[in-house]
Amino acid sequence: MRKRFGRLVENVGWARVIIAAFLALLFAVAPLVGIRVDTSLSDTLLRVGMNGIMVLAMVPMIQSGCGLNFGLPLGVIAGLVGAVTSMEFNWTGFAGFFMAIVFAVPLAALLGFLYGLVLNRAKGDEMMIATYVGFSSVAFMCMMWLLLPYKNPLMLWGFGGTGLRTTISLEGFWLTVLDRFLSFRIGEFFFFPTGTILLFAFGCFLVWAFFRTKAGTAMTAAGSNAQFARANGVDIDRMRVLSVVLSTVLGAVGMVVYEQSYGFIQLYMGPFYMAFPAVAAILLGGATINRATIVNVVVGTFLFQGILTMTPSVINGILRTDMAEVIRIIVSNGMILYALTRKVQAKKR
Amino acid sequence: MSGAEAFDSPGAYVKGEREIADKTLLHMRNVQKDFYGNRVLEDINFEMKRGEIIGLVGENGAGKSTLMNILFGMPVIRETGGYEGAVLIEGEEAHFRNPLDAIDAGIGMVHQEFFLIPSFTATENILLNRESSKYNILVEIFGERLRTLDRAAMRERAERAIRELGVDISPDTLVSDMPVSYRQFTEIAREIDREKMKILVLDEPTAVMTESETDTFLAAMKRLAAKGIGQIFISHRLREILDVCDRIVVLRDGRIIRDLPSSEADVRKIASWMVGRDVGDSSLRRVRKEETRPAILSVRNLRVDMPGEKVRNVSLEVRRGEIFGIGGLAGQGKLGIPNGVMGLHPSDGAVVFDGRTLRLNDPLESLRSGMAFISEDRRGVGLLIDESIALNIAFTAMQVQERFIAKIPGGVKWRDEQALRACAKEYIDRLEIRCTGPDQRVVELSGGNQQKICVAKVLAMSPKLLFASEPTRGIDIGAKRLVLEVLREFNERYGTTIVMTSSELQELRSICDRIAIVYEGKIAGILPSDAPLEEFGLLMLGTGAREGEPVHA
Numbered sequence: 028m029r030k031r032f033g034r035l036v037e038n039v040g041w042a043r044v045i046i047a048a049f050l051a052l053l054f055a056v057a058p059l060v061g062i063r064v065d066t067s068l069s070d071t072l073l074r075v076g077m078n079g080i081m082v083l084a085m086v087p088m089i090q091s092g093c094g095l096n097f098g099l100p101l102g103v104i105a106g107l108v109g110a111v112t113s114m115e116f117n118w119t120g121f122a123g124f125f126m127a128i129v130f131a132v133p134l135a136a137l138l139g140f141l142y143g144l145v146l147n148r149a150k151g152d153e154m155m156i157a158t159y160v161g162f163s164s165v166a167f168m169c170m171m172w173l174l175l176p177y178k179n180p181l182m183l184w185g186f187g188g189t190g191l192r193t194t195i196s197l198e199g200f201w202l203t204v205l206d207r208f209l210s211f212r213i214g215e216f217f218f219f220p221t222g223t224i225l226l227f228a229f230g231c232f233l234v235w236a237f238f239r240t241k242a243g244t245a246m247t248a249a250g251s252n253a254q255f256a257r258a259n260g261v262d263i264d265r266m267r268v269l270s271v272v273l274s275t276v277l278g279a280v281g282m283v284v285y286e287q288s289y290g291f292i293q294l295y296m297g298p299f300y301m302a303f304p305a306v307a308a309i310l311l312g313g314a315t316i317n318r319a320t321i322v323n324v325v326v327g328t329f330l331f332q333g334i335l336t337m338t339p340s341v342i343n344g345i346l347r348t349d350m351a352e353v354i355r356i357i358v359s360n361g362m363i364l365y366a367l368t369r370k371v372q373a374k375k376r
Numbered sequence: 377m378s379g380a381e382a383f384d385s386p387g388a389y390v391k392g393e394r395e396i397a398d399k400t401l402l403h404m405r406n407v408q409k410d411f412y413g414n415r416v417l418e419d420i421n422f423e424m425k426r427g428e429i430i431g432l433v434g435e436n437g438a439g440k441s442t443l444m445n446i447l448f449g450m451p452v453i454r455e456t457g458g459y460e461g462a463v464l465i466e467g468e469e470a471h472f473r474n475p476l477d478a479i480d481a482g483i484g485m486v487h488q489e490f491f492l493i494p495s496f497t498a499t500e501n502i503l504l505n506r507e508s509s510k511y512n513i514l515v516e517i518f519g520e521r522l523r524t525l526d527r528a529a530m531r532e533r534a535e536r537a538i539r540e541l542g543v544d545i546s547p548d549t550l551v552s553d554m555p556v557s558y559r560q561f562t563e564i565a566r567e568i569d570r571e572k573m574k575i576l577v578l579d580e581p582t583a584v585m586t587e588s589e590t591d592t593f594l595a596a597m598k599r600l601a602a603k604g605i606g607q608i609f610i611s612h613r614l615r616e617i618l619d620v621c622d623r624i625v626v627l628r629d630g631r632i633i634r635d636l637p638s639s640e641a642d643v644r645k646i647a648s649w650m651v652g653r654d655v656g657d658s659s660l661r662r663v664r665k666e667e668t669r670p671a672i673l674s675v676r677n678l679r680v681d682m683p684g685e686k687v688r689n690v691s692l693e694v695r696r697g698e699i700f701g702i703g704g705l706a707g708q709g710k711l712g713i714p715n716g717v718m719g720l721h722p723s724d725g726a727v728v729f730d731g732r733t734l735r736l737n738d739p740l741e742s743l744r745s746g747m748a749f750i751s752e753d754r755r756g757v758g759l760l761i762d763e764s765i766a767l768n769i770a771f772t773a774m775q776v777q778e779r780f781i782a783k784i785p786g787g788v789k790w791r792d793e794q795a796l797r798a799c800a801k802e803y804i805d806r807l808e809i810r811c812t813g814p815d816q817r818v819v820e821l822s823g824g825n826q827q828k829i830c831v832a833k834v835l836a837m838s839p840k841l842l843f844a845s846e847p848t849r850g851i852d853i854g855a856k857r858l859v860l861e862v863l864r865e866f867n868e869r870y871g872t873t874i875v876m877t878s879s880e881l882q883e884l885r886s887i888c889d890r891i892a893i894v895y896e897g898k899i900a901g902i903l904p905s906d907a908p909l910e911e912f913g914l915l916m917l918g919t920g921a922r923e924g925e926p927v928h929a
Contacts, residue, residue: 239790239791239793240788240789240790240791241774241775241778241781241789241791242789243791244767244771244774244775244791245775247763248760248763248771248775251760251761251762251763252756252757252759252760252761254753254756254757255756255757255758255759255760257720257739258718258720258739258749258751258757258758259739259743259771259772259775259776260739260740260743260744260772260775260776261740261775262740318762
């Protein structure tokens with residue numbers, strides 16, 4: 028029995044076992060401090076749907092050997108531009124949501140292509156370069172949000188009438204269109220955001236399918252053993268650029284999904300820390316720096332978002348202090364740190 | 377050090393056992409060494425007297441380095457389970473736990489690669505950690521480590537050491553500004569400066585030197601010998617060995633084959649002793665084919681920049697349907713040829729394959745044209761170590777020839793898992809790969825089985841020409857035989873031309889039609905595989921062609 032438990036832990040990984048146990052504990056304790064389990068579960072699912080695609084965006088770059096996509100803000104920015112452009116034309120409902128994606132994807136592909144070229148010049152240091160690409164693109168856009176010629180008064184600063192606001196409400200445009208699509212309730216408190224979850228599942232399927240194609244296989248090989256890939260006729264640089272484009276596009280789509288659920292478009296410093304929760308989630312799901320699967324994405328997103336949902340309510344209920352932010356930071360940064368040290372270990376071997 | 381003093385006053389010798397022990401500087405007695413159950417040294421016995429120079433020769437892998445590692449107390453020996461037998465220095469058994477112990481006992485080693493600090497001068501390098509120093513007040517507070525360097529004394533000591541070698545190096549030159557050979561001298565000067573030095577091991581020191589530098593060096597060796605320092609000289613250049621050594625010890629397959637005075641040896645004899653036994657396994661040997669077949673691969677003036685295996689200028693022709701061997705000592709460039717043709721290392725020259733000029737430096741082009749490659753670097757280049765057996769076997773065929781792909785309307789090239797697994801199963805049976813099934817990860821397999829995967833991978837491509845680089849390196853006898861048999865079978869049944877590179881001449885002779893020997897990045901000669909062994913030996917040492925030996929083609 029003990030042996031079997033030991034093997035199970037080894038297979039699943041200590042980090043996941045501990046976090047899952049912690050999450051289970053939170054759910055168990057919740058009723059005692061007057062928090063409904065079904066509400067919590069519903070919130071968790073909603074957040075999984077909101078964040079899932081951005082976690083999924085990590086997969087292509089990890090698989091191609093470019094490491095964790097700390098440059099996710101680039102995709103996020105494309106998602107933001109798509110959203111405000113769609114609003115500019117006053118599209119509402121599903122049309123608004125889809126037009127946001129239609130505008131975001133080509134921009135993300137272009138930015139991803141350039142970003143990929145940069146990363147190919149920095150082989151071995153991708154993650155550090157990626158972090159700075161992300162940060163600097165946010166800084167650059169801080170200027171652009173002010174200068175871009177958007178005209179819809181709902182998005183502009185109230186005074187002066189130029190420049191986009193920091194927070195733009197989607198109320199009356201495409202707020203929660205996807206969440207509400209085919210959604211249903213069980214009882215009074217459990218809401219299932221069918222559309223968002225379906226889109227996440229569809230995204231997972233597409234990525235899974237891609238890695239079963241010829242190109243996807245070549246990409247995996249490029250990341251798993253670059254010398255092998257080259258010796259077998261794979262154009263590594265091309266595969267890497269392609270993976271970065273995919274990651275960035277997924278990041279952009281993920282951002283539009285996030286916005287519709289969240290209800291606001293957050294510009295300026297909004298995308299600054301977007302990469303970290305996604306990175307932490309996929310690592311928590313059991314991915315390493317050079318290997319990630321869809322299971323990692325789903326498990327990781329659920330655990331990470333579960334912790335984020337449960338800690339504010341439960342811990343605050345018990346301690347009567349605001350611990351949520353502290354725990355979020357410990358879990359996300361701790362997870363990243365943990366994964367990076369494991370990379371060093373693997374290299375030593 | 378009573379032993380050393382005894383040498384200085386020979387009159388003090390006590391007759392009998394003691395005297396014998398004292399005269400013998402180094403005695404290796406029944407030394408044996410296993411690496412993971414693989415015997416690499418067996419029953420090594422030899423003695424070295426004061427002032428004697430012993431030439432140690434043998435092919436790569438004969439056990440020279442292991443023997444010297446034992447003498448020098450290298451940690452790798454202990455980590456792999458130590459050795460049997462005894463090393464006696466001046467009659468006393470030595471137990472070196474690390475190289476520092478060996479240095480204390482008066483053993484010096486000059487390595488092939490330099491252990492020097494480039495930004496230090498010759499003096500500083502020679503006296504590193506043994507500097508002359510003077511007292512200053514800080515010593516009272518912080519201890520001996522803070523004594524002031526006595527630059528003048530140091531310079532003088534360094535000059536003396538350099539002078540002893542008979543070269544003209546300024547003690548103030550930075551190592552980074554020196555030509556390679558001077559660095560070698562600096563390294564030796566460092567050993568000479570040690571007062572207690574009794575035994576000096578020189579591991580291919582002349583490999584980087586010009587002819588005149590080599591002469592200077594050999595003269596320096598003789599001078600050191602005259603001072604009573606015993607030397608073990610490892611070199612592949614037999615002329616130097618014959619020139620400078622008193623005795624020659626020939627190692628082969630971990631055993632001492634010959635131990636004789638150099639006056640009784642000549643280049644030809646040594647060469648044949650080195651490459652050795654002509655018994656081997658001749659069951660695989662084939663009846664030679666007629667020599668009129670057309671060429672399938674012709675290489676002209678190929679140069680390949682592969683680190684450690686540079687190809688300088690190689691021209692050769694491989695005939696359709698033959699098994700062509702490429703042999704030679706390690707580092708001479710034999711591995712560079714397949715790696716260059718397959719586009720893995722920067723190369724130039726003209727390669728015509730199957731009537732078409734090949735674009736170089738493009739692996740995909742080489743693969744598409746119908747060539748395949750079993751890399752010598754199994755884990756690095758040959759395998760996707762973390763992926764399944766099935767994917768590894770099918771990968772190249774999938775990427776290059778679009779096999780194992782199920783096309784779905786809309787142009788999606790879907791991986792055909794079923795075909796993948798079926799193919800893997802077939803090769804698992806055929807090559808007797810020991811595994812749990814096609815889905816097992818390659819990293820979990822033994823070296824021999826991993827190599828079989830590499831073989832399966834190229835066979836799955838049905839190539840016109842197959843490069844097999846060291847296909848049997850590091851695998852057990854059974855797997856070795858199987859790999860060779862499969863290659864042979866493939867060649868005979870499908871007429872696949874095979875170019876096999878190997879460090880083991882016997883292996884090449886057992887399977888190839890013709891064998892090219894590479895020396896210093898060029899083809900030293902091409903011989904039919906049943907040519908006398910010593911001719912191969914001479915070519916490997918770069919002496920064959922120069923003496924105008926009959927070289928067959």
